[in-house]
Amino acid sequence: MKAAIWAEAVKLAGSTVGRVASAAIVIGISVISASMLLAAATTTDPQLLAKLGPVAAGDWRGFLLGAVQITGAGGLGGFAVVLAWMFGREFGDGTIAGLFALPVRRSTIALAKLVVYLVWAVAMSLLLAIVLALVGTLAGLGPIGSGTLEALARQAALGVMSVAITLPVAWAATLARSVLGGVSVAIALVVIAQVSVLAGLGGWMPLAAPALWAISLGITVGPLQLALLIPFAAIFVVLIARSWRRMQLDR
Numbered sequence: 001m002k003a004a005i006w007a008e009a010v011k012l013a014g015s016t017v018g019r020v021a022s023a024a025i026v027i028g029i030s031v032i033s034a035s036m037l038l039a040a041a042t043t044t045d046p047q048l049l050a051k052l053g054p055v056a057a058g059d060w061r062g063f064l065l066g067a068v069q070i071t072g073a074g075g076l077g078g079f080a081v082v083l084a085w086m087f088g089r090e091f092g093d094g095t096i097a098g099l100f101a102l103p104v105r106r107s108t109i110a111l112a113k114l115v116v117y118l119v120w121a122v123a124m125s126l127l128l129a130i131v132l133a134l135v136g137t138l139a140g141l142g143p144i145g146s147g148t149l150e151a152l153a154r155q156a157a158l159g160v161m162s163v164a165i166t167l168p169v170a171w172a173a174t175l176a177r178s179v180l181g182g183v184s185v186a187i188a189l190v191v192i193a194q195v196s197v198l199a200g201l202g203g204w205m206p207l208a209a210p211a212l213w214a215i216s217l218g219i220t221v222g223p224l225q226l227a228l229l230i231p232f233a234a235i236f237v238v239l240i241a242r243s244w245r246r247m248q249l250d251r
Contacts, residue, residue, distance in 0.1 A: 004104055004112035008086070012116055017085045025078040025124050025159075030131045032074075033067040037139055060141045064151040065215065067132050071158055072211035073190060075128075079121055079159075080166045080189070084182025086113050087240075088173035096177075096247075110244035114170070114237065118163055125159025154214050161210035164229040165189065167236035174243045206232040 012018040036055045040062075050056075055066035087110075090096040099109060129152045133144060144152075168189060173182030189207055196205035203209045203221035206228045213221035 001108055001112060004109050005115050008109075008112045008116040009119075012082070012086065012120060015085070018082060018120070021078045021082045022120075022124055025075055026128045026131055028078075029067060029070050029074055029128060030135055032070055033063065033132060034135050034139065036066050037063050037135075041139075058141075060136055060144070060148045061151065063136050063139075063141060064132065064148070064155060068155055068158060068211070068214040071128070071155065071162075072214065075125075075159055076162050076166065076190060076211075077186060079124075079162050080169045080186030081183060082120070083117055083166050083169045084173045084179045084186060086117060087170045088177070088179030088182050091177040092179055105245065106247055107241040107245040110170075110174075110240050111237075114167075114240065117170075121163045122160055125156045125162075128159060129153070129156040151217075154218070158210050158214040161226070161229060164233035165193075165207050165210065167233055167240070171236055171240050171243060174240060174247075204228070 033055075036052055037058070040052050040056045040058050053066065053069075054062035056062065090099065099106060102109075132155065133148075133152055136148075137144070166186065166189070169182040169186045172185035173179060175181065176184075193205065193207040193211070196202075196208050197212065201208070203212055203225035209221050209225050209229065213226060
């Protein structure tokens with residue numbers, strides 16, 4: 001297992017997809033959040049201020065709420081693309097045949113991919129929270145109090161929980177044997193999450209619960225609703241491992 005994890009970590013670290021996605025998640029979300037904060041500070045247009053939402057307040061709370069909203073969609077997309085690549089690239093690059101010759105069970109390789117993905121996603125989530133703290137400090141939003149630390153922790157937690165809700169992407173990339181299949185499902189996940197909120201399911205839909213929890217400051221989504229992420233993730237981990245264990249080269 002250790003050898004498989006090391007191999008997958010080296011693949012991700014040396015990949016263009018991994019580097020670009022890491023930059024897009026950390027730098028991209030931070031730059032967009034900073035741009036919204038700058039726009040709020042330099043405009044008096046009521047229509048623009050209304051579009052900026054909570055960011056228009058020009059304080060830590062509004063700034064981090066804006067970052068959470070961006071992360072809910074943009075961060076999810078970035079995580080999903082990396083996961084789709086990790087599982088789909090083996091088929092696109094033709095390296096899947098070589099995995100059959102290794103003295104390691106394919107289900108173990110799949111689990112190693114998930115472990116590396118989890119570690120990477122957690123690292124990116126923590127790094128993004130740190131960068132956002134630096135951006136807010138440089139923007140003169142004031143000292144970081146307990147409320148701000150709680151908001152930053154919520155920001156990081158949103159990224160970590162995104163790991164669970166993107167797992168269907170890995171299963172789809174495996175079944176479709178392509179990166180595109182995984183990315184297509186990632187888009188579908190975002191749409192399903194939005195539709196479920198409009199339908200009134202809210203926090204009871206695991207795909208939407210993390211973002212709603214972060215945006216509402218933990219008010220509209222309770223611990224039980226967030227706990228649904230555990231069986232949701234477990235089901236797809238089992239499905240992914242099972243698909244890799246039963247995989248055949250002629251299919």
